[in-house]
Amino acid sequence: MIYLDSAATTLQKPASVRKASAYAIDHLSSPGRGGYPTAAQAEEVAFSCREAAGELFHIPPERVVFTSNATHGLNIAIKSVVRPGDTVLISGYEHNAVTRPLNAIPNVKCRIVSAPLFEPELVLCKMRMQLELGVSAVVCTHVSNVFGFILPIEEIASLCREFEVPLIVDASQSAGTLPIDCNRWGASFVAMPGHKGLYGPQGTGLLLCGASVVPQTLLEGGTGSLSKSAEMPDFLPDRLEAGTHNIPGIAGLLEGIRFVSHKKTERILKHERGLGLEAAQGLSRMIGVRVFASEYFYCQSGVLSFQVYGMDCQEVAQWIAQQGIAVRAGLHCAPLAHQTAGTLEEGTVRMSVSAFNNKKEILYFLNKMQLLLHQRRKKRSEFKNNM
């Protein structure tokens, strides 16, 4: 199978990730609970993972909180920053992991910065206008999971600092490919999954916590610290890490982060962009296909959406799957993004690459798309002849 759904989760992982998780299952116990070797080893793995993430994302290791995925992290972040009745600014490309927690807080007014696809300057202009009107917080995705549109997060962070508004960044599609500098951004929180661009196992995620906000707890329970107290500790990471850690997941995530750090995010991005551009150019040459791509992919990551005129996106994806290629179709849990781009009714087919895809796979995918379109034209022609 050719896997082109890395925006959902990366399927191909470095071999070290599998080995580390497997080792952890058999040899590592719970960190911070016992004083024996398997606990000490587990503690070392967990801390090394925090250190590796801290180095990659420019944040002290104790501000790296383990979560089960980006959604978990975003829920903590949003519920820490946003109060009932607040006005929150969001981009027009947010995932349900942002919009649903906001919707769950009573009387929150969401102002949507609705700029067209691949127009980062317009996003900034509209953001500034909205910030001037006054908002309580900004929640913004770094990269659209539907269209791969890279939002100008550095400049957005700068605006938030200028207006002294807390910023929450959804780095689900950017962690591992784009530079994330918590220190420079001054963001209150940056949430990311461990299982996409960081090549860790599913069930892992990281929440990077800025110094400006005391996070609210989503879960209360045992932390292995201050256990006489009936309240959760007021310091990180313990405050946000109740219960037993997913050590096999964290062990794998550590190896994934090491892989990304070794490869360098710039090289991974260049590779993914190259493949995305190849796919976009190939699809653009096909009659009957609508491609959502920026020119030369300049503000786009390795995520690409397209539609086949007159064909349901789920049927397209199903046909492609029958050719041994995995893509995703529909609304991608991001109806707002589709609403902004004008694709809410039909949805799109999305292909997304990773460091493990290659040009040969993209060419195979394009060949199959050509075949699909050829078969459709043939069917239509036969239908017309029979009438």
Added chain:
Amino acid sequence: MIYYFINCRSLTYAQRAKRILERAGIAAYIVRTPQSIAGSGCSHSVKVVERRFEAAMAVLREVKFPISRVYMSAGEGQYSEVLE
């Protein structure tokens, strides 16, 4: 032998302290804080030998590392708090 136990607020802080000390060439061991000196419940401490204690404290103070409490022990389960 006399050891010093530098109480840390959490395991992660103890791990950070250990890293800081090791980079400064001071051997440090993470231990579960003995219950009699654990104070607010379970915690972790960084254990250093007597002859490296002053240097360890100097290093941690330089980086403004948050130290909860410090205890000295000559063994046999007896601990006395070191007041600054």
